[in-house]
Amino acid sequence: MPGGPSHERRQEFEDVALPHLDALYNLALKLTRNPGDAEDLVQEAYLRAFRFFDSYQQGTHIKAWLFRILRNTFINRYRAAKIRPDEVDFAKVEAIYDKVVRGEFLAGKQPRSPEEIVMSGVLDHEVQEAIDRLPEEYRTVVILALVEGMSYREIASALSIPLGTVMSRLHRGRKQLQTALFEYARRKGIVRPPEGVET
Amino acid sequence: MRVSPNVDCSEFQTFVFHFQAGQLPEPDQQRLQDHVNGCPACADVLEFENAFLDVLQRRVRPTPAPPELKLRIREALAERAPERPGWSFAWLLRPGFAATIASLVLVLLLVGPWSPFAPVASGDGRTRAGSLRVETTATLVDVDCDQAGLTYAQQQACRNGRHVNGLKVADNKYWHLISAQAAARELMLDRRRRGERVRVEGELFTEISTLYLTAARPAGRMAL
Numbered sequence: 199m200p201g202g203p204s205h206e207r208r209q210e211f212e213d214v215a216l217p218h219l220d221a222l223y224n225l226a227l228k229l230t231r232n233p234g235d236a237e238d239l240v241q242e243a244y245l246r247a248f249r250f251f252d253s254y255q256q257g258t259h260i261k262a263w264l265f266r267i268l269r270n271t272f273i274n275r276y277r278a279a280k281i282r283p284d285e286v287d288f289a290k291v292e293a294i295y296d297k298v299v300r301g302e303f304l305a306g307k308q309p310r311s312p313e314e315i316v317m318s319g320v321l322d323h324e325v326q327e328a329i330d331r332l333p334e335e336y337r338t339v340v341i342l343a344l345v346e347g348m349s350y351r352e353i354a355s356a357l358s359i360p361l362g363t364v365m366s367r368l369h370r371g372r373k374q375l376q377t378a379l380f381e382y383a384r385r386k387g388i389v390r391p392p393e394g395v396e397t
Numbered sequence: 398m399r400v401s402p403n404v405d406c407s408e409f410q411t412f413v414f415h416f417q418a419g420q421l422p423e424p425d426q427q428r429l430q431d432h433v434n435g436c437p438a439c440a441d442v443l444e445f446e447n448a449f450l451d452v453l454q455r456r457v458r459p460t461p462a463p464p465e466l467k468l469r470i471r472e473a474l475a476e477r478a479p480e481r482p483g484w485s486f487a488w489l490l491r492p493g494f495a496a497t498i499a500s501l502v503l504v505l506l507l508v509g510p511w512s513p514f515a516p517v518a519s520g521d522g523r524t525r526a527g528s529l530r531v532e533t534t535a536t537l538v539d540v541d542c543d544q545a546g547l548t549y550a551q552q553q554a555c556r557n558g559r560h561v562n563g564l565k566v567a568d569n570k571y572w573h574l575i576s577a578q579a580a581a582r583e584l585m586l587d588r589r590r591r592g593e594r595v596r597v598e599g600e601l602f603t604e605i606s607t608l609y610l611t612a613a614r615p616a617g618r619m620a621l
């Protein structure tokens with residue numbers, strides 16, 4: 199008795215899984231920072247997902263499941279080969295953010311609003327660079343929350359991490375990202391340098 | 398992370414991102430809302446963060462997949478035959494399954510009755526070159542399904558006869574299991590136990606990530 203390919207099964211899988219291709223590719227690109235690697239990563243994730251499609255059918259939230267496979271595939275294939283990024287001193291980031299980024303604006307010491315600054319002076323590729331420089335754990339959660347609009351529970355399911363971890367990574371990721379954008383703006387002279395605070 | 402009954406400004410500013418996202422339990426969301434309703438300083442903080450969030454969401458645009466990637470994936474799926482339990486013997490040639498069989502043969506040659514080496518009794522501390530005695534706590538999983546991201550409930554429901562239980566010792570780190578003891582074989586085959594934390598003891602052959610199991614218990618008491 200042959201166990202050959204099922205066209206209908208494959209079509210069913212493509213109908214439910216391929217609509218999420220752009221979202222998966224976007225995250226893959228943010229993880230690998232290389233378009234070629236991102237394409238390979240996404241293709242391998244889809245092949246793995248198809249292989250286990252029969253087992254999956256009992257559940258829902260296929261998008262979270264696909265993201266989980268993508269991330270596991272990334273960990274298996276790419277993360278071990280990457281140079282470990284510098285550790286982030288988050289206490290310093292938080293101090294800068296609270297005193298400088300938020301503090302300066304709320305005290306009226308900066309002439310423009312965040313919107314005016316980031317929209318007018320910081321380029322798109324600089325925003326992308328700021329995201330790419332986030333530690334991978336923060337970067338993933340920030341992308342899934344801000345770009346994909348996933349709920350905290352969906353993110354927790356996709357990454358197999360507790361809800362509290364999603365919240366803390368998003369908190370740290372956003373502060374670090376916003377601090378980095380403020381620093382871009384400061385270097386360009388769009389915001390005044392902060393007084394008496396080392397950045 | 399829960400919001401305390403009496404929210405102060407420091408706590409509001411700690412939770413402001415999550416308040417914006419509307420992802421907190423309703424009572425927590427309401428406590429924060431009540432605080433910001435009566436605190437001009439935190440209202441300014443919220444306004445600032447709303448402005449920043451709005452900018453981020455407008456500037457952080459997703460990158461669409463290249464048009465040819467979808468075609469490439471469709472072609473790859475068409476070439477790949479889905480795994481199905483059945484009478485096909487092609488699965489014998491799958492690299493993962495063949496590697497598992499090779500590992501079992503190697504370990505049996507080392508520890509089986511025909512081995513030139515005496516079997517190592519539990520607790521006597523002797524190990525062979527390339528192995529070490531271990532005792533640790535790990536999670537019993539269906540290795541293939543776990544690597545595919547399936548939940549423990551889904552793994553318990555997986556009836557694929559080619560899937561056996563293994564140990565998940567860390568994120569994406571697995572040990573295969575073998576044992577000469579009947580009770581241990583039951584542990585390796587019982588899919589209802591997937592997701593269970595177990596305390597295991599045995600001889601770990603590190604090169605092939607295989608644990609020759611000599612004792613195991615649910616994390617809490619000794620069973621074998």
